[in-house]
Amino acid sequence: MLRWSNFFVALLVVAAAGFTGAGQAWAQDEGIGGALSDAASEVESSAEDAAEAGAETLSEAGEAITDAAEEAAEEIDLDAVFAEAGVSPEMWAVNNLWIMLAGMLVFIMHLGFACVESGLTRAKNTVNILFKNTMIPMIGIVVYGVFGWIVMYPSDWIIEGVFAFGFGIQGGGVYYGNDPSIYEGITPAYNAGYTVWTDFFFQAMFAATCCTIVSGAVAGRVKLLPFLLFCIPFIGLVYCVVGSWQWGGGWLSEKIGFADFAGSTLVHAVGGAGALAGSLILGPRLGKYAKDGTVNPIPGHSMPLATIGVFLLWFGWFGFNGGSELTADPAGVSYVLVTTTMAACGGGIAAATVSWIFGGKPDLSMTLNGILAGLVGITAGPDTPSWIEALLLVGAVSGVIVYFAVLFLDKLKIDDPVGAISVHGVCGLYGTLCCGLWGINGLFGSGETAGGKQLVAQMIGGFSGFIYAFVAAAVIFMILKVTLGIRVSREEELEGLDLGEHDMSAYPDFQQTYIKSYHTREI
Numbered sequence: 001m002l003r004w005s006n007f008f009v010a011l012l013v014v015a016a017a018g019f020t021g022a023g024q025a026w027a028q029d030e031g032i033g034g035a036l037s038d039a040a041s042e043v044e045s046s047a048e049d050a051a052e053a054g055a056e057t058l059s060e061a062g063e064a065i066t067d068a069a070e071e072a073a074e075e076i077d078l079d080a081v082f083a084e085a086g087v088s089p090e091m092w093a094v095n096n097l098w099i100m101l102a103g104m105l106v107f108i109m110h111l112g113f114a115c116v117e118s119g120l121t122r123a124k125n126t127v128n129i130l131f132k133n134t135m136i137p138m139i140g141i142v143v144y145g146v147f148g149w150i151v152m153y154p155s156d157w158i159i160e161g162v163f164a165f166g167f168g169i170q171g172g173g174v175y176y177g178n179d180p181s182i183y184e185g186i187t188p189a190y191n192a193g194y195t196v197w198t199d200f201f202f203q204a205m206f207a208a209t210c211c212t213i214v215s216g217a218v219a220g221r222v223k224l225l226p227f228l229l230f231c232i233p234f235i236g237l238v239y240c241v242v243g244s245w246q247w248g249g250g251w252l253s254e255k256i257g258f259a260d261f262a263g264s265t266l267v268h269a270v271g272g273a274g275a276l277a278g279s280l281i282l283g284p285r286l287g288k289y290a291k292d293g294t295v296n297p298i299p300g301h302s303m304p305l306a307t308i309g310v311f312l313l314w315f316g317w318f319g320f321n322g323g324s325e326l327t328a329d330p331a332g333v334s335y336v337l338v339t340t341t342m343a344a345c346g347g348g349i350a351a352a353t354v355s356w357i358f359g360g361k362p363d364l365s366m367t368l369n370g371i372l373a374g375l376v377g378i379t380a381g382p383d384t385p386s387w388i389e390a391l392l393l394v395g396a397v398s399g400v401i402v403y404f405a406v407l408f409l410d411k412l413k414i415d416d417p418v419g420a421i422s423v424h425g426v427c428g429l430y431g432t433l434c435c436g437l438w439g440i441n442g443l444f445g446s447g448e449t450a451g452g453k454q455l456v457a458q459m460i461g462g463f464s465g466f467i468y469a470f471v472a473a474a475v476i477f478m479i480l481k482v483t484l485g486i487r488v489s490r491e492e493e494l495e496g497l498d499l500g501e502h503d504m505s506a507y508p509d510f511q512q513t514y515i516k517s518y519h520t521r522e523i
Contacts, residue, residue: 272425
């Protein structure tokens with residue numbers, strides 16, 4: 001046992017010796033000398049004895065800790081671990097490096113979401129949108145670490161294959177001592193591709209994405225605090241629960257044979273379902289729909305910002321899909337990157353073409369959403385279709401779907417300022433079905449589950465995840481509506497959430513009139 005008291009006594013005595021030495025010098029200068037000098041010598045001697053005792057104690061403690069760590073590490077035969085995992089130490093290091101870099105690419109997607117959402121909405125709400133998109137990744141990562149990880153990747157189920165709960169990372173989040181299992185988490189004994197920390201880092205970057213999708217659909221009218229509170233259960237008990245059904249070894253993967261490579265359903269359709277629930281419960285923005293049913297477009301204030309955001313998202317998607325290969329295997333990762341890129345191109349070209357034909361003019365916002373639609377569509381299975389199928393049957397079809405989905409939702413008077421429901425919800429479900437339509441396991445493929453079996457599994461998994469997320473999100477929003485209220489006042493919505501929620505402006509040089517009217521209570 002470490003005798004900390006001796007160590008602290010030594011520190012105090014050494015400090016006392018220092019002060020006394022200074023006092024001794026002063027006394028000698030003043031001619032006082034003598035007694036203080038003798039006292040200083042005695043204190044200094046005592047300090048040296050105590051310091052030696054403290055040093056011996058710390059040395060003993062350090063040796064004990066080192067011995068414990070070495071004993072625990074010795075219980076793991078690393079050569080045998082690498083041999084059993086079938087990976088060399090060098091390749092294992094490369095795998096970890098690629099997945100960590102991919103996680104960083106996914107992280108930068110949050111900046112892309114912030115740019116797209118703020119660019120496609122009104123200038124008077126920009127600070128509010130940027131604040132939400134700043135808070136969401138931080139809340140998401142913390143929630144995922146506190147309990148979301150265990151919900152999503154359980155060791156013990158409460159309801160077998162359906163629901164689990166716990167706290168921490170890898171069953172408690174405690175990583176010190178001499179338990180060999182602690183050290184297994186940073187060897188291939190945990191996984192042939194990565195350490196537990198690489199795994200958590202990569203997965204945590206995904207966790208907040210579903211809430212950024214919801215944020216776009218409710219922009220311009222939702223109260224800030226209730227929305228941030230909504231993110232906690234939606235990430236921890238909606239996204240992570242649906243994720244556990246497939247990625248955590250739940251009923252979709254073990255009993256149905258569902259496939260979702262990187263999250264067309266588990267991330268995007270879940271987020272789209274939450275966005276649909278929020279839009280329905282909040283209602284449309286003021287002035288969006290006239291009494292006669294006509295749609296009044298509310299254009300975004302910055303198409304350059306929206307364009308930058310889409311390209312940031314496209315760039316981040318290389319980590320989103322490429323990292324989900326979960327190894328740095330050159331063949332697998334390179335193919336996934338190609339199909340992902342082709343699907344984005346197909347979606348953008350198709351949406352631009354359709355908007356040009358049916359709208360009379362090429363629509364940039366539709367083209368940008370077409371790119372995102374293609375990316376969402378390919379996310380369920382970038383490893384299965386040919387690159388031609390990825391370009392045409394996944395990407396281009398998604399681009400067409402998103403155009404008409406946006407128009408259809410407007411017909412139903414479901415207001416979605418950025419098209420999040422259409423891009424992520426509708427195209428997320430279509431992309432999920434693509435795993436059973438095209439590629440090796442499609443209707444005409446040659447895989448083990450081809451010929452319709454995989455399509456049935458995709459339908460069950462996709463719609464189960466969407467319905468659960470929609471119902472759960474609606475319940476959360478309704479609870480918040482009854483308790484805190486979720487919609488800002490009419491006056492605040494007209495003046496802008498930047499002033500009402502933050503007392504700030506993204507463009508103060510162009511909004512001084514608004515600021516003056518707000519502070520003089522003219523509104």
